[in-house]
Each structure stands twice: as structure tokens, then as C-alpha cells.
Amino acid sequence: MTERPRICTQVQVMFFDTDCGGVVHNIAYLRFIETARTLLAEKLGLSLREMAETQRYPVVVRTEIDYRRAAKLGDCLAIDGWLDEVARVRFWCAFRVTRVPDEALIAECRQMLALVQMPEARLLPLPPVWEQYRATSSE
Secondary structure: OOOOOEEEEEEEOOHHHEOOOOEEOHHHHHHHHHHHHHHHHHHOOOOHHHHHHHOEEEEEEEEEEEEOOOOEOOOEEEEEEEEEEEOOOEEEEEEEEEEOOOOOEEEEEEEEEEEEEOOOOEEEOOOHHHHHHOOOOOO
16 A cells, blocks of 8 residues: 655644633634645645636545643644545545644544535545555554
8 A cells, every 4th residue: 555645734823723811722723634634635636726726625524633632822733644544435634733842742633524526516536546545544
């Protein structure tokens, strides 16, 4: 099996990511993951420009997230993402959010996605080139 695509990006926790106590809102983690997933999509051949031109989009069907520790205002976070599993018409991406200085695990997330053709929202098969990623789970 071919090694599955991976990405790593970093974000700094800003005021708008936090509550009045300086703790990151749960929804902010999903925004961090959205950024990582967009970068991962690029590696999978799904560039933003191509999506806009073809109107084929990866759509989140399910999100599972476990919050392990609180991130706080000013923290630098690393978001690692990878293609975790590939089926016929859906795929799973996985993410780990860690605090950069001490590598503390902040959150783990898994998302199931499907490709759809807009505007009719028609489910599409995954690209044939993704067959190389099928078979065993990665992590």
C-alpha cells in the first residue's frame, strides 16, 4: 500500500478563539481542523481552485472529536492530519492537535467525508487514483 498523504500546520490561539477565561472554544478546534483538512485535500489533488471550477467538493458527513486538554490564549498548536481510511464513496481523515512547546495532546479528531457534485449534491465515487490508499488503516 502507498503511504497515505499527511500534513502538519500550526496556528496561534487568538482572542476570537477563546472565552472570557482565555480557554479555546470547542468550535475553534473544528476551524483549526478545517484548515488542516483543506491543506490535506490539496495533497489529495482537490485544490480549492479545482473545486470551484468543477463544483466537486469533499463534504463532512461525520465528525468525532475527543478534547483531551484545554488550549489557551497565545498557545501555539500543531495540527497533524492524514488520510486514515478509504472506501468506495467515502473516506476518513484523522487529526491530532498538540501544543507545540511541550507536545501535550489537546484533541483528537476523525472525520468521514464524501465527494459531491454541486449544485445537485450528487454523491460521486472517489477518484480512481485513491485506490492506492485503500486496504489497511494507517494509525
